[in-house]
Amino acid sequence: MKSRTLGVVMNGVTGRMGHRQHLVRSVLAINEQGGVPVAGGERVLLEPVLAGRNEARLRELCERYGLERWTTDLSGALRDPDNTIYFDAQVTSARVGAITAAIEAGKHVYTEKPLAGTLDEAVALARLAARAGVRAGVVQDKLFLPGLLKLRRLLDGGFFGRVLSVRGEFGYWVFEGDWQDAQRPSWNYRAEDGGGITLDMFCHWSYVLENLFGRVEAVTARAVTHIPERVDEAGHTYPATADDAAYGIFELAGGAIAQINSSWCVRVDREELVEFQVDGTHGSAVAGLRGCRVQHRAATPKPVWNPDLPVTHSFRDDWHQIPDNAEFDNGFKAQWEMFVRSVVAGTPFPYDFLAGARGVQLAEAGLRSSAEGRRIELPEITL
Known part of the structure; x- marks a missing residue:
């Protein structure tokens, strides 16, 4: 050969x-x-x-x-x-x-x-x-993650009907670097070095949303610095000048709305470090890094709001895992x-x-939206 x-x-x-x-x-x-x-x-x-x-x-x-x-x-x-x-x-x-x-x-x-x-x-x-x-x-x-490849399979098969919304949760607690070493480099928290979770993660959300659900046409976001000081690799305390959490609403071509929280200041109470819930007229799915579980409209329970009684139904038991059906490479x-x-x-x-x-x-528009407190439209870029 x-x-x-x-x-x-x-x-x-x-x-x-x-x-x-x-x-x-x-x-x-x-x-x-x-x-x-x-x-x-x-x-x-x-x-x-x-x-x-x-x-x-x-x-x-x-x-x-x-x-x-x-x-x-x-x-x-x-x-x-x-x-x-x-x-x-x-x-x-x-x-x-x-x-x-x-x-x-x-x-x-x-x-x-x-x-x-x-x-x-x-x-x-x-x-x-x-x-x-x-x-x-x-x-x-992230387009090549097994969980999102399974989500792509559901979209191609028409599982969702009309997609209504996407809700994403990403992040984990990044230690400040004082009493436990930080899991991320210190430049991530300095705006002057190109740090910030908005610039980092909104670039990801742009291609994920565009390739799966539709181009982002407008964004409303709030970027914040929850932890004002951190400790660098040499043990020196420094001011965190970049945002460490960003909360965004994204309006997509075709009418779907996406809401994604990105944070290095959140403790994980979900199955994976990133999860996307997609809700459509015919069914819903929750996709993570590797797994993807679904609930069809015919198998959707009928909850009734009653705060006076304890919840005895296990809503997570109503979801079913999508099989791999393929070998997923890195x-x-x-x-x-x-x-x-x-x-x-x-x-x-x-x-x-x-x-x-x-x-x-998208990242630039998100930061501008946060600074100005308003919705920002994104015109198409041409060369």
Whole structure:
């Protein structure tokens, strides 16, 4: 079987997400399975070039995984003709300059979201990539979660009838860093470094809602900072300048309404860290990361409100789990394979920079809605 290798400059893999999901569970896992199968029976292997500023950390990762190539000279890596793809998992504030340099060097670009810190920057990157004729993609991993794939199956099968509403709950308690270490990096809570849950999660909700239920046409949101001080990785107390919770109402094309709470200041009382309840005229579903349970209208109980009597009915017993009916691969890996096929075939990538710009648009509109206390409409973005 024929095979070829593409060099991939991976910037930011010293961080948690870049390391675990993109390097180990995606790129290295792809090579372990023998590459990405493409048209003509060929398989494409990936040769990662780890880029960053921390030389010791880059060396350590290469030694751990048996890799040979690392660099603190991003410009040099981008000049190397053997490197075809540039991947970015840096902090948001460092992303625009690096992606611009990669596009100008003729590299195909795949990046974590948010694509940029502002809508203007995101649209500028989308236009630059379009003019350069390179493949440009943004990570939209939640579309590949087993729970949302099952939800997609229900939508395609007409289970819901007309979708009326979507209610989402996302989040968990992120420790402040004083008496227990925080589970997230400190830059997440500094607006000057591109932090904030609105910029982080509204980019996710944009593509989830758009791909499953309809484009977001307007938003009303409230972004808040519940915890005003946190402790960083060095043990220093710092002011939290970014929002750590956001509460949004999203009006969707087609008439459905979505309400999604996003918070790093909530203790979990649900089956998974994220859950979406979808209610339609013919049935409802609750989807999480992996599971999805449903209730058809013919099996819907008939509750009667009576606060004077104890509730004896178990409403959760009225729901039924959707079977897997398929093998679900890691969502990050699945999208990496899609992007590699797009690069090799020269075909458009569906989750492109314009989709990424719509995510930034929603986050920006959410923050503006919160600051101004009003509903914000979202015009369509064109290049």
